[in-house]
Amino acid sequence: MENRTYTADAEPGERVTVAGWVHELRDLGGIAFLILRDKTGKIQVKFAKDEMDDDLVEAGTSVSRESVVTVVGTVEEEPRAPTGVEVVPESVEVVAPADPELPLDPSGKVDAELPTRLDNRTLDLRRDEAKAIFEIRAEILRAVREYFREVGATEINTPKIVATGTEGGTELFPITYFGEEAFMNQSPQLFKQLMVGSGLERVFEIGPIFRAEEHNTPRHLNEATSIDFESAFIDHREAMDVCEGAVRAAYEAVDENCREQLELLGLADEFEAPEGAFPRLSYGEAIERVNATGELDEQLVWGDDLSTEAEKALGRDVGGHYFVTDWPSEIKPFYIKDHDDDEALSTGFDLMHPRMELVSGGQREHRYDELVAGFEQQGLDPDAFEYYTKMFRYGMPPHAGFGLGAERLLMTVLGLENIREAVLFPRDRQRLSP
Template identity: 40%
Template sequence: MEDKIIAENELGDWRRSHYSFQISNSVINQVVTVIGWISSRRDHGNVLFVQLRDRFGDTQILVKKKELSETIFESLKSLKEHSSIAIRGRVVEQKNSSNEFEIMPEEVKILSVSNKSAPFLTQAISSIGIDTRLDLRAIDLRRNHLQNVFKIRNTILNSIRGYLSDNYFVEVNTPKMIATATEGGAALFPIFYYDREAFLAQSPQLYKEQLTMAFENVFEIAPIFRAEPSRTNRHLSEAMSIDVEKAYVDYNDMMDYLDNLIRFVIQSINEKNQMELKSLGIDLPDMSRPFSRITYSQLIENLQNSHKYIRWGDDISPKLLKDVFGDEFYFITDWPASTKPFYVKSKKMDLLTDSNTGDDSHVLSESFDLMYGSLELSSGSTRINNKVNLMDNMKKKGLSHKAFDYHLRVFDYGVPPHAGFGLGLERLLMAILKLDNIRDATFYPRDIDRLTP
């Protein structure tokens, strides 16, 4: 049987009078206007039960054939999920519940019609593969599961901004089109910038360091771009980074700030998102103790004592960390200077003797990574604020002084001691909500295989 053609109405002068959460005892027997999309419907012949979804939740619409024109009733009866409608009607109590309300429509506007059956159930975690879901991401984001995820994401962003602002940080914006690599890596996206080559920014690092000269304490929440050819469930080519930089402190101070920031975020979620947490079945991480700290050298020794094959100076794979740490926040500190970018300060007189080679030239750095289990969430450090030392470190890393002249020149004017960190928003959300795939922590993910939608 072919679908009937349903006429769509103009919005005209209709405007919403109430959101779903405002339908309560205070408006019983009043005429209200609600607008949204159909999340589900039940057809009982001459009676329809329609769930109308707005940004806060569902309102039940009780549609009786005998109380509407046949044209309007048949149109509503034919509508599929995801169609948008506006209802003007009277609020009544549901007969089978003393605490719920529904609306009996007196007028209806059909604003947009869904021509296909819903590809996903809005009430459940979808069994459809993530790539299929991402092809229709706007529809996917209507599912209850992701609605809850992104409401919590919104709380995270608001709480971070609130915490940093209350601690005298200034929110800044830095260029996303740059002339040279921030960290000297190869993982860059080149772009055409008028008549020359430029790159998408991997990090706001050098700019936020410079801004400490003017504002002391700065932060930025913005996208970063990494051309890493990775297909893991924890990597994105475009991610949101929370970058923080503060003058007159070192990396120990910044670990304290980051610890307190995460605690504030968890507290805010606990206060504002109980319904979402319950729906997701999530218990928030335990925040009763400060995050533990273990040095890189101590961790390597522990792994070696556990018969793991790893040498001092190696990166530490997530697989190795899974065997050591559970679902907890912790810092790995004092990484080898050779593994860190050129702007990271080395620890004075801190050398380590490699038991395998006898080499005592392994310089440590004033650096840290914040981890949750085996997932890296943040990296931070004390930065080099002496021009000669910075230039020496750039030379060791094989970087051209000329390429970074725009940055080096400000060091002639006394850059203050400073430290900071970058925190991945999607990874933080992944850790807190135990998401399996980082692509469900961002609206429209970009990775090695996906450039649309």
């Protein structure tokens, strides 16, 4: 809109055109106020009824909340106004009227259940608190991208429609692709490995992944955003260094650049970036520490995965972010390299927040024969992945990397109770619209 002034930029003495939504109407008899809201904040529009044209007063005071309006007028200083200024209008145009009956209250005075909010996400994000979450999400992704660039990685985009699943199994969404069966990709894993064998060497991607999981919990989604990194000529330890750096970059950016949003969410006083190096516990040490807490009904034994209860018990014991390393080879994917001196142990690692797992990573198997053998050991057909395996015959360097769940990162950074609060339009077993 030509000559539009954002509400946050309105200064006393200026003649402005402000545009946005009707946040609230207050009629005090001889005087009325329209509170106009845009992306930068709110501003008060004053209607002195005895001093203004009746049509102007009618236009500004009969409009329903959440209607889109344009107001032309003069900004005056008013210490009693919420922002210290108000607009004395010359004209009010109702650009798009809103139905008087709203499915939820964008002012936040009346709470709405999460399903109602998700069903009406556009209205929901007119609330300052909901908007703040996604402003923070954007800042996290910006900071992570910048960090990856600083460590020399090139951003890539890999296919989301594939002929075979990254890890096989039942967690695949099949689709019909010109009469043939195809799948929505579970992960960019295989493609980013192919790129470390190219001239790019070090790459990252932030993009959607799809998993047909049966879980329907506050921390599972069927479409999520994965933050992936992969690099040639590094091992799993160096990959953990990069992983820790990326998470720190996210926290530090929020701490530095999102104080207003943290204030809206009630987190400004308690929010802080992690301090000190993230502990690195071997899988064996993790099992011992979980068992020592005495919080599980049954003791874990070697080869068990860490259940949700085990993760929470260990998280409370550690008290911050930590890595679990040296997982048993049998419970890690085929592309994870085993330790050279102990084939029973893999180089796989997970980064854990006290509440949940955030990252899965490791050093990858770069030797062709060993890679093919890994497929066969896990019951997968190497021929179905020939596009991937054949490149390992043409000089694939040692490499390592990880995948970080963007929504889980945001969920733990802000202490959100449900991962769906971190997604604009969640996809889970019950939700395919909007």
